[in-house]
Amino acid sequence: MNQPEISFELFPPKRPEGAPKVIDVASELATLDPDFISVTYGAGGSSRERTLGIAAALAEKAPAAGHITCVGASRTEVDSVLKEYWAAGVRRIVALRGDPAEGIGALYEPHADGYAYAADLVAGAKNVADFDISVGCYPETHPEARGLHDELDNLKRKFDAGADRALTQFFFEPEVFLRYRDAATDFGIDKPITPGIMLQSNFKGLQKIARLCGAFTPLKIIRIYEACGDDADARDRATVEITTSICARLASEGVEAFHFYAMNRAPLAIEVCRNLGLAKDRRAA
Structure with missing residues (x-):
């Protein structure tokens, strides 16, 4: 197996002065020699x-x-960012x-002068430069x-437009x-x-996001976090155990790539990678 x-x-940080902390997190994650580290773009490009x-x-x-998103921006503005x-x-x-900009669940309306959907954005980005593109x-x-x-069908349109890979929304069951x-x-x-693997130990907040994006939360997961109560360390341990189990099951089925939503917390991501045998000198491998 490869x-x-x-x-x-x-x-990104809410304020410019928070940038060094995010860079520190990235530096810790960089020790694992990841294929890439991505930085999100706020709702409406905020x-x-x-x-x-x-x-x-x-x-x-x-x-x-x-x-990069196409919501609320013209093609000229998006191309400028690219x-x-x-x-x-x-x-x-x-x-x-x-x-x-109003958040998940609000009505989406394409910008009159913008890229209407992600497939259009992918095609436009490829015209700007030879980017490696995830969708x-x-x-x-x-x-x-x-x-x-x-x-x-929507995913296929994005690949046909030039995308190189897809990163999934998070989920709680390998199947x-x-x-x-x-x-x-x-x-x-x-x-x-x-597969996109979520490392969020704030379970109440995570459940809210899951409901908005349509991710089913199994009862067994709910009970694990309920048992943790307000113990932040216990929630962290539960998160590591749950995500390690998910990734191990996926690996046993031939999955050879993992994208971790690290929530700007390097220790949890590093521990999961260590559990999976990925926290070693990958360059030497």
Whole structure:
């Protein structure tokens, strides 16, 4: 079996003075020699400058991927950000339609002069520069999709437009991803689909996000976190155990890449990777 690929997602600080802390987290994660570390883009592009700054700084430590969305922006504005990424040495992007500025669940309306959807954004980005492009997908289907066929058809359009891989929304059961992977293959999709693994130990907040994005939370997971109560250390341990178990099951089914939503906390991600045998000198491997 090949050495599994690993990647991480961070989010930019709310204020410029928080940038050094995010860079410190990225430096810790960079010791694992990830394939890339991505930086998110706020709803409606609200964190544009902070995302650009962090991504540019990351590019000096590890392969960096800057998020880009098309919501609420013209093609000219989006292309400008893409050119800034390229000029800063950022050769990877995560191209997403994006959530409206009002947040998940609000009505999405394409910008009159913008890229309407993620597939259009991917095609546009490829015209700007030869980016390595990741896109998003939903193993339990996007909340706005009419079903699995609709979800996979949209994903295929993004690949046909030039995307290199898809990163999934988080999920709590390995079988959710495995069924989606098999369905994508049956649909004629032959490009990599990487499971997105959430490392959020604030379970109340995570449940809220899960409800909005349509991720089912098994009763056994709820009970594990309920047993932790307000013990933050216990919740961290539970998160590590749950995500390690998910990844081990996926690896046993031939999954060779993992994308960790690190929530700007390096220790949990590093411990999970250590449990999976990935926290070693990957360059030597």
